[in-house]
Amino acid sequence: MVHGCFWHHHSGCKNATVPDTNTEFWMEKFARNVERDARVENELKELGWRVFVVWECELNTTSTARETGERLAGLITSNVAAD
Numbered sequence: 001m002v003h004g005c006f007w008h009h010h011s012g013c014k015n016a017t018v019p020d021t022n023t024e025f026w027m028e029k030f031a032r033n034v035e036r037d038a039r040v041e042n043e044l045k046e047l048g049w050r051v052f053v054v055w056e057c058e059l060n061t062t063s064t065a066r067e068t069g070e071r072l073a074g075l076i077t078s079n080v081a082a083d
């Protein structure tokens with residue numbers, strides 16, 4: 001999965017901002033998105049899929065994208081379950 005940091009509200013990320021207007025609406029929307037992401041990830045795992053999440057901020061630059069690609073390659077070729 002590739003998640004946008006804003007829409008999926010990447011915890012602790014500087015890109016996971018909350019708009020200054022309609023704050024309550026946005027906070028509820030982000031909470032629903034995060035809850036749905038967790039639910040979908042769990043459902044996929046229960047079906048036997050391995051789930052890897054890449055955040056938008058992990059692809060922002062060539063070097064971070066390369067590091068993310070290497071991390072994913074390591075996970076995909078290992079027998080370690082995704083976290």
Ligand SMILES: [Zn+2]
Nearest residue numbers: 005010013057
């Ligand atoms: Zn992020």
